[in-house]
Amino acid sequence: MFYQYVIVGGGAGGVELAARLGRQFGKEGRNKVLLIDRSVFHIWKPTLHEVAVGTLNPQQEGLSYSILARRNHFSFTVGHLIGLDAENKQLTLAEVYTDDQDRDLITPERTISFERCVLAIGSGSNFFNTKGAAEHAYVLENAQDAQHFQRHLLDLFAKAAYSPQKSLKVVIIGGGATGVELSAELTEAYHEILQSFGTAQHFDINISLIESAPRILAGLPETVSAQATLALQQKGIQVFTGRRAEEIGRDFVQTDQARLEADVVVWAAGIKAADNNQSFGLPVNRINQFEVNAQLQTPADGVYAMGDCAACKWENDKLLPARAQVASQQAAYLCRLLKAHDAKQNFNDAFVYKDSGSLVSLGDNKGVGNLMGSLSGKSFFIEGLVAKWMYMSLHLMHHRAILGTPKTVLLAFARLAQRRVSGRLKLH
Secondary structure, three states, rough: OOEEEEEEOOOOHHHHHHHHHHHHHHHHHHHEEEEEEEEEOOOOOOHHHHHHHHHOOOHHOOEHHHHHHHHHHOOEOOEEEEEEEEEOOEEEEOOEEEEOOOOOOEEEEEEEEEEEEEOOOOOOOOOOOOOOOOOOEEEEOOOHHHHHHHHHHHHHHHHOOOOOOOEEEEEHHHHHHHHHHOOOOOOOHHHHOOOOOHHOOEEEEEEEEEEOOHHHHHHHHOOOOOOOHHHHHHHHOOEEEOOOOEEEEOEEEEEEOOEEOOOEEEEEOOOEEOHHHHHOOOOOOOOOOOOOOOOOOEEEEEEOHHHHHHEEEHHHEEEOOOOOHHHHHHHHHHHHHHHHHHHOOOOOOOOOOOOOOEEEEEEOOOEEEEEOOOOOOOOEEEEEHHHHHEEEEEHHHHHHHHHHHHHHHHHHHHHHHHHHHHOOOOOO
């Protein structure tokens, strides 16, 4: 099986690149462009915290890769990359089995040949060798993780409601965007769930957010960090900064300063690409990201990497941050680069990341962030409902890249109507 372009990973950047290339070729794109992902549907990763607490329904939010492929003229297959022969331009996908007790074989191990391959396989959690973290902490790396946590959270809600203590203790490790947004969204879910319980079943929730840096959202301006801290504290969330988790057990988190009781622990502190990346014959950095040049190409001819799995240099010898806007801009850049190569044109432009700022959701109708003024060179701080709306607009911009404007508008209205009918919290 041969494709001109093979994209491994259907995250924010991978699916946008597949859609752009497919539309460029038209109907011929189905024989030229192949997208590979381990899941059958796509969810925008910045919304996983909403899926995790049940305020976003993945069945409604998720977009089928097969439908996206049909509408954008590319091919799609479910698969997990286990081998890459860059010299012979071939990759190997693992066997696929049914997700049940029988484990019936769906597809055997497969080899796919390519002219150019783009690795967009994302990253996972970096536990920093913390004792017990991998065994006892939940992570939010993909939709399956988020749904797994959501089922457990509903059980914990019911358990707390009928327990003598009438309390639920949640500890979130990591004060980045994921940890901050998850803690805020948890309070929204908690208040929603209380409305479905009788007064006798009401319980308290204690949420603790632990960050080893001096402040949360350390990668953003201090103004954003301070406002987010205040907003979380007003929601009753305990914010502990300058504390490092040393051990995680089934019912506790031991930091370098104190021991916290916990009914559930979520790890949201740092990223690390898959250990399997080391076996593909490409140079990787200390967190297993593929090293790429200014044109996002690995040392192997015709093999590129983008998004969280790529170590791309930025300003002051830093690497590009793991953000959806980075992957989206890289997708647009690679589409231009590959189009030029396909037309036998010289393309010497390096990838240049334009930081548009960052926005953080702090629950219903609240948010904070900073926007970069591209014309004035200034940074603007925004908060409240405006920030929340702009945060939601980023999600719609991603949908627009893979669905087009008319379908995105229709989808936005459909989801708004569905939320008004069914409510925010999903209890299924």
